[in-house]
Amino acid sequence: MSRTGLFISFEGIDGAGKSSHIKALADAFSAQGREVVLTREPGGTPLAEKLRALLLGDAMDPLTEALLAFAGRRDHLVQVIEPALARGDVVLCDRFTDATFAYQGAGRGFDRAPLAQLERLVQTGVAPDPAQLREPDLTVWFDLPAEVAAERLSHARLPDRFEAQPLEFFRRVAQGYADRAGAAPQRFARIDANHARALVWQQLEAVFAQRGWLPAAAGQDPQ
Numbered sequence: 521m522s523r524t525g526l527f528i529s530f531e532g533i534d535g536a537g538k539s540s541h542i543k544a545l546a547d548a549f550s551a552q553g554r555e556v557v558l559t560r561e562p563g564g565t566p567l568a569e570k571l572r573a574l575l576l577g578d579a580m581d582p583l584t585e586a587l588l589a590f591a592g593r594r595d596h597l598v599q600v601i602e603p604a605l606a607r608g609d610v611v612l613c614d615r616f617t618d619a620t621f622a623y624q625g626a627g628r629g630f631d632r633a634p635l636a637q638l639e640r641l642v643q644t645g646v647a648p649d650p651a652q653l654r655e656p657d658l659t660v661w662f663d664l665p666a667e668v669a670a671e672r673l674s675h676a677r678l679p680d681r682f683e684a685q686p687l688e689f690f691r692r693v694a695q696g697y698a699d700r701a702g703a704a705p706q707r708f709a710r711i712d713a714n715h716a717r718a719l720v721w722q723q724l725e726a727v728f729a730q731r732g733w734l735p736a737a738a739g740q741d742p743q
């Protein structure tokens with residue numbers, strides 16, 4: 521029986537807790553007999569991973585950041601995401617275009633209109649209907665106050681170029697995500713990430729169960 525592919529992205533400010541749960545969701549889908557492609561942006565292909573290293577490591581202006589993000593995205597869509605969706609796989613993508621609007625748009629203050637043009641250019645001509653704008657079927661947004669994320673990250677790892685930004689930057693990024701979610705409420709599911717992992721996981725289970733994509737309490741609690 522052929523299955524419809526599912527494209528799910530995960531968003532939030534740095535340290536919001538996405539990575540802690542994406543793998544558990546992949547396991548839950550695999551347990552249902554689904555093929556899962558676990559991927560990320562920036563990155564996801566050899567070329568896009570090279571662009572990721574530049575984006576996270578080298579100083580550049582916001583337009584250059586956006587162009588690198590969208591160049592990697594095009595390669596990622598063509599090489600990985602579209603073929604996986606055509607096979608009927610579940611694609612779990614740690615960040616996608618909402619991150620460009622949140623980080624380069626809201627965080628850096630770059631004009632949203634050219635970002636929207638790039639979004640259309642890069643995300644059409646890839647799906648079976650060439651006019652279709654390829655977007656995630658669902659975007660799971662981990663909403664966490666910037667101060668809490670900063671506190672979590674202070675115990676975690678050496679910051680990259682974005683993680684080293686001040687609190688105010690992340691407040692703007694968080695608002696950028698809120699704006700994107702407000703503009704596409706049917707695509708977004710907001711998770712209140714300001715809870716212990718087990719409670720965050722329960723919210724995720726509810727989101728996927730409501731859509732009939734996973735049975736309730738299907739996966740392993742990552743605690």
Ligand SMILES: Nc1ncnc2c1ncn2[C@@H]1O[C@H](COP(=O)(O)OP(=O)(O)OP(=O)(O)O)[C@@H](O)[C@H]1O
Pocket residue numbers: 532533534535536537538539540541672673675676713715716717720
């Ligand atoms: N619910 C939680 N409560 C407390 N700490 C948490 C919680 N979830 C994750 N953490 C911790 O917060 C830090 C950031 O988590 P994680 O790497 O999963 O976030 P992320 O959203 O993937 O971040 P990034 O996008 O920057 O990679 C890690 O040290 C993780 O152990």
Ligand SMILES: Cc1cn([C@H]2C[C@H](O)[C@@H](COP(=O)(O)O)O2)c(=O)[nH]c1=O
Pocket residue numbers: 534560561562576589614615616617619620621623624682683
């Ligand atoms: C897709 C995308 C990402 N970013 C930023 C957001 C994060 O700070 C890093 C990625 O790091 P992670 O640990 O893998 O989450 O890149 C961005 O600025 N613009 C984008 O389009």
